[in-house]
Amino acid sequence: xxxxxxxxxxxxxxxxxxxxxxxxxxxxxxxxxxxxxxxxxxxxxxxxxxxxxxxxxxxxxxxxxxxxxxxxxxxxxxxxxxxxxxxxxxxxxxxxxxxxxxxxxxxxxxxxxxxxxxxxxxxxxxxxxxxxxxxxxxxxxxxxxxxxxxxxxxxxxxxxxxxxxxxxxxxxxxxxxxxxxxxxxxxxxxxxxxxxxxxxxxxxxxxxxxxxxxxxxxxxxxxxxxxxxxxxxxxxxxxxxxxxxxxxxxxxxxxxxxxxxxxxxxxxxxxxxxxxxxxxxxxxxxxxxxxxxx
Amino acid sequence: xxxxxxxxxxxxxxxxxxxxxxxxxxxxxxxxxxxxxxxxxxxxxxxxxxxxxxxxxxxxxxxxxxxxxxxxxxxxxxxxxxxxxxxxxxxxxxxxxxxxxxxxxxxxxxxxxxxxxxxxxxxxxxxxxxxxxxxxxxxxxxxxxxxxxxxxxxxxxxxxxx
Ligand SMILES: Cc1cc2nc3c(=O)[nH]c(=O)nc-3n(C[C@H](O)[C@H](O)[C@H](O)COP(=O)(O)OP(=O)(O)OC[C@H]3O[C@@H](n4cnc5c(N)ncnc54)[C@H](O)[C@@H]3O)c2cc1C
Ligand code: FES
Ligand code: FES
Numbered sequence: 001x002x003x004x005x006x007x008x009x010x011x012x013x014x015x016x017x018x019x020x021x022x023x024x025x026x027x028x029x030x031x032x033x034x035x036x037x038x039x040x041x042x043x044x045x046x047x048x049x050x051x052x053x054x055x056x057x058x059x060x061x062x063x064x065x066x067x068x069x070x071x072x073x074x075x076x077x078x079x080x081x082x083x084x085x086x087x088x089x090x091x092x093x094x095x096x097x098x099x100x101x102x103x104x105x106x107x108x109x110x111x112x113x114x115x116x117x118x119x120x121x122x123x124x125x126x127x128x129x130x131x132x133x134x135x136x137x138x139x140x141x142x143x144x145x146x147x148x149x150x151x152x153x154x155x156x157x158x159x160x161x162x163x164x165x166x167x168x169x170x171x172x173x174x175x176x177x178x179x180x181x182x183x184x185x186x187x188x189x190x191x192x193x194x195x196x197x198x199x200x201x202x203x204x205x206x207x208x209x210x211x212x213x214x215x216x217x218x219x220x221x222x223x224x225x226x227x228x229x230x231x232x233x234x235x236x237x238x239x240x241x242x243x244x245x246x247x248x249x250x251x252x253x254x255x256x257x258x259x260x261x262x263x264x265x266x267x268x269x270x271x272x273x274x275x276x277x278x279x280x281x282x283x284x285x286x287x288x289x290x291x292x293x294x
Numbered sequence: 295x296x297x298x299x300x301x302x303x304x305x306x307x308x309x310x311x312x313x314x315x316x317x318x319x320x321x322x323x324x325x326x327x328x329x330x331x332x333x334x335x336x337x338x339x340x341x342x343x344x345x346x347x348x349x350x351x352x353x354x355x356x357x358x359x360x361x362x363x364x365x366x367x368x369x370x371x372x373x374x375x376x377x378x379x380x381x382x383x384x385x386x387x388x389x390x391x392x393x394x395x396x397x398x399x400x401x402x403x404x405x406x407x408x409x410x411x412x413x414x415x416x417x418x419x420x421x422x423x424x425x426x427x428x429x430x431x432x433x434x435x436x437x438x439x440x441x442x443x444x445x446x447x448x449x450x451x452x453x454x455x456x
Contacts, residue, residue: 008298008315008361031359038318038357039338051315055362080351104428105406107339109351110358 001044009052014169017052018142021165024050030167031055032075033110035103036119054167065091071173075114079103079126082113091176093288094129094184094201101186102126102196114168117153120160120225121195127154127226128201129184131218135173139166147172154225177214180205181288185277186220188264196221197265200253200277204236204285212236217249217278222257222270229256232278241286250279300364304329305373313360320344320355323370331371331401335430342429345402346370352409354428371401374408383453384408387446388439395433403429407443416447 008031009024011017021028027049031037040046054060060076065087073082082088083099102125103111116126117137127150135150139162153161162168176182186199199220207213215236217229232252239245259270297312304327311326320337323329323346335343337356344356347369374382384404387393394400403426410417410425417425422443423436431439 003316003318005314005316008359010361034357034359035339035354038359042337053359053362104339104342104354105409105425106342106345106352106354106428110353 001042003038003042004044004048006048006051009050010056011052012056012058014057014140014167017054017057017167018140018165020050020052021167022142024052025165028052032112032115033078033107035107035111036115036121060169063088067175069172070175071171073113073171073173075112075168075170077112077114078109079111079113079116080105080108083108092129092133092173092182094132094182094203095126095173097184098125098129098186098199098201113171117150117171118160118162118168120154120156120158122157122223122225123196123199123221124226125184125186125196125199125220128199128218128220129182130171130173131226131228132182132184132201132203132216133173133176134216135171137162137168138170138172139163140169141166145169151228156224176203177205179207179289180214181285181291183281183284183288185281187273187277195264198222198270198273198277200274200281202278202281202285204241204282204289206241206289210290211238211240215249217253217281219253219257219274221264222259222274224258227256229253229278231255236282246279246282246286249282250275253278298361300361302327302360302363302368303366304368305370311360315359315361317360318356319346319348319353319358319360319363319368322360323355323368329370329372333398333401335398340430341399342402342406342426343399345405345429347405347409350412352406352428369405369408371404374404382408383449384411384443384446387442387449391438391442391445393434393438393442399429399431399433403431403439407446410443411447411450415451417443419444 009020029048031053060074062074063085065071079099089096113126116124136147182203184201186196188197201218203216205214215233217232220226232249235249257274259267299312302309323332333343335341339354339357346355
């Protein structure tokens with residue numbers, strides 16, 4: 001199918017972008033890397049008369065880390081930039097890994113983390129790591145800003161808590177705790193490139209005695225949205241880590257999955273792989289945390 | 295829905311074109327600038343035949359709106375050779391190692407390989423294969439392409455030393 005005919009706006013300030021969005025509210029879409037949007041427009045899946053590009057907004061591709069504030073990823077930051085950023089690699093290895101292995105080099109050079117989240121695919125690769133890190137998104141509209149925890153952001157396949165006239169301005173990720181570890185593992189039929197069939201991200205932090213102070217596990221591609229695994233996390237928190245505990249936690253993670261059969265994998269396979277990956281991820285997190293890395 | 299006039303810097307040459315905003319960079323390169331070395335295979339970001347380098351990074355030109363490239367520096371496969379007499383070492387290696395069959399994927403493959411070598415001049419086989427993960431070839435089975443890129447990287451290293 002041919003591309004729909006639209007007017008392209010290229011605002012050079014955030015205010016101008018928000019004004020344009022509100023002026024053309026009935027028939028507008030926001031464009032970042034276009035790697036989700038352009039194929040959808042071409043397939044006739046969405047109607048757009050006014051396309052508002054974020055690619056000329058100043059300062060939007062920042063990636064900044066401060067010891068007090070944590071990480072801020074501007075909505076213009078490309079997946080490849082996030083994946084290659086030294087501080088992201090050091091403090092948020094699960095996110096760095098997701099951003100370096102998802103999609104293809106070309107798509108990572110174009111696509112943004114913000115676009116990946118707003119697109120809200122159940123399989124969104126940056127979602128599970130960001131959930132595990134307790135990230136929030138900063139949403140801005142003409143009236144002001146609000147911050148929404150990512151846990152409350154995803155509502156269903158392709159649906160999230162952003163309002164039509166809001167922009168996702170930035171992603172904020174808290175400073176990782178001391179004695180913590182994190183990791184992301186994904187499986188797909190064609191190893192890379194392909195959308196994930198299963199993705200599991202974890203975060204573990206230990207207290208001074210070596211007990212688990214905080215545990216978070218998040219799954220992608222096995223439910224209508226990326227999800228946290230409350231039962232698994234509760235099982236781990238406050239306990240002495242042991243192979244038996246990790247095995248039980250991995251089994252509990254499977255109960256948070258509500259997978260479907262589709263072209264990428266069967267529901268049964270997905271459940272089995274959540275079990276395998278959850279165990280692997282928790283083991284990696286634990287050994288990082290015990291190594292004192294943060 | 296007026297056309298927009300933009301300036302593209304392609305392989306060092308400046309072009310002023312008036313284009314509809316919904317046209318992709320791949321279409322404008324091929325149809326307006328007649329640089330048909332950039333191919334359109336899937337038109338949805340999967341195959342890499344449309345790969346070009348924009349400001350030093352490979353992108354899928356089939357998903358890139360041309361007007362978004364105003365004033366940006368673009369390298370297509372036509373811009374790689376130093377002169378008509380002297381091919382880029384990657385191009386020469388593809389010929390020497392038999393890595394070209396129908397040729398449809400070749401331009402994109404070579405630009406992805408350049409992107410890789412610009413960042414990692416001495417990649418091992420696995421790194422080469424990863425670097426090509428966004429480029430599909432229906433003919434060669436990839437082995438000769440991987441071989442050619444390894445060969446080119448060694449050639450380029452020895453040129454630098456020599
Ligand atoms: C070949 C191919 C392979 C892919 N592989 C993967 C994969 O392995 N894993 C994966 O997770 N994804 C994959 N994707 C999907 C896509 O590349 C990612 O989701 C990417 O991160 C989207 O970012 P973008 O900047 O291109 O978004 P766009 O396409 O520009 O936008 C996506 C959506 O978000 C909205 N939007 C974008 N930015 C903002 C903002 N700041 N505020 C408000 N709304 C906004 C847009 O209006 C649109 O609805 C793949 C895509 C392709 C074409
Ligand atoms: S034509 Fe652009 S990736 Fe296939
Ligand atoms: S040589 Fe024919 S597609 Fe690669």
